Amino acid sequence: MFHHTPIPQIQKMSQIPTVHRSDPDQIANSIRPSGQIHVIVGPMFAGKTTALLRRINSEGTNGRNIAMIKSNKDTRYAIDSVVTHDGTKYPCWALPDLQSFKQKLGEEEYDKLDVIGIDEAQFFDDLYDFCCKAADDDGKTVIVAGLDGDYLRRNFGPVLDIVPLADTVTKLTARCELCGKRAHFTFRKTNETETELIGGADTYMPVCRQHYVNGSMVKKTVA
Numbered sequence: 001m002f003h004h005t006p007i008p009q010i011q012k013m014s015q016i017p018t019v020h021r022s023d024p025d026q027i028a029n030s031i032r033p034s035g036q037i038h039v040i041v042g043p044m045f046a047g048k049t050t051a052l053l054r055r056i057n058s059e060g061t062n063g064r065n066i067a068m069i070k071s072n073k074d075t076r077y078a079i080d081s082v083v084t085h086d087g088t089k090y091p092c093w094a095l096p097d098l099q100s101f102k103q104k105l106g107e108e109e110y111d112k113l114d115v116i117g118i119d120e121a122q123f124f125d126d127l128y129d130f131c132c133k134a135a136d137d138d139g140k141t142v143i144v145a146g147l148d149g150d151y152l153r154r155n156f157g158p159v160l161d162i163v164p165l166a167d168t169v170t171k172l173t174a175r176c177e178l179c180g181k182r183a184h185f186t187f188r189k190t191n192e193t194e195t196e197l198i199g200g201a202d203t204y205m206p207v208c209r210q211h212y213v214n215g216s217m218v219k220k221t222v223a
């Protein structure tokens with residue numbers, strides 16, 4: 001039996017859907033305020049909050065209007081201030097999430113802001129959406145400090161999610177508490193296993209790779 005295979009029809013040019021290219025002039029001429037996002041990460045005690053405060057103070061010196069936010073989960077040194085491990089302070093909004101910020105501050109005050117600092121960013125689930133809107137739509141400079149990794153060296157919260165949005169990313173290091181070499185990791189001294197556990201030098205120490213691995217082995221052996 002003879003089978004007739006249908007020959008595919010060649011599409012006429014007019015039938016091929018047009019790909020619409022964005023017009024570069026239109027993009028270039030659209031007037032949008034230009035925001036920025038700067039991200040500071042690293043282990044605990046690396047100087048993330050210190051770096052954040054330095055940048056915020058320098059923006060303030062340049063006459064820019066600033067607001068600082070931290071997670072209200074961080075109750076270590078003060079409720080309504082960002083505080084470094086060596087005691088430098090800056091007043092802030094301590095919030096459960098970032099979406100409540102505009103409402104708390106008021107629309108008019110929000111519009112006047114040039115720079116928003118965010119500390120303990122690992123605790124804000126809505127970090128990505130907030131930063132995207134603040135920089136892309138509202139023209140704010142957002143400076144974010146937070147832990148990139150938790151005590152098990154896993155992604156911590158949404159901090160690494162905003163790297164694709166960022167103008168700059170700075171990874172700081174601390175000093176290994178056991179040998180003084182550069183420390184990239186945070187070691188939890190206690191046996192608690194929950195990801196979020198607020199604490200300072202009583203609970204955590206910065207360590208180099210070698211001492212992170214040794215410490216984890218010792219913990220496993222003892223457990």
Ligand SMILES: Nc1ncnc2c1ncn2[C@@H]1O[C@H](COP(=O)(O)OP(=O)(O)O)[C@@H](O)[C@H]1O
Pocket residue numbers: 042043044045046047048049050051083084085086174175177201205206
């Ligand atoms: N192992 C440590 N234990 C306690 N404090 C430390 C330790 N290493 C450094 N520090 C102090 O912490 C300061 C940095 O604090 P901070 O900016 O709050 O760090 P981060 O925000 O990265 O945790 C350093 O300047 C130093 O004074």
Ligand SMILES: Cc1cn([C@H]2C[C@H](O)[C@@H](COP(=O)(O)O)O2)c(=O)[nH]c1=O
Pocket residue numbers: 043044045048049074076146147149150151152186195196197198199200204
């Ligand atoms: C590693 C790790 C840390 N945390 C908590 C401990 C502190 O309260 C903050 C980090 O503060 P810092 O300003 O960076 O010193 O995060 C946690 O909850 N879980 C962890 O694994």
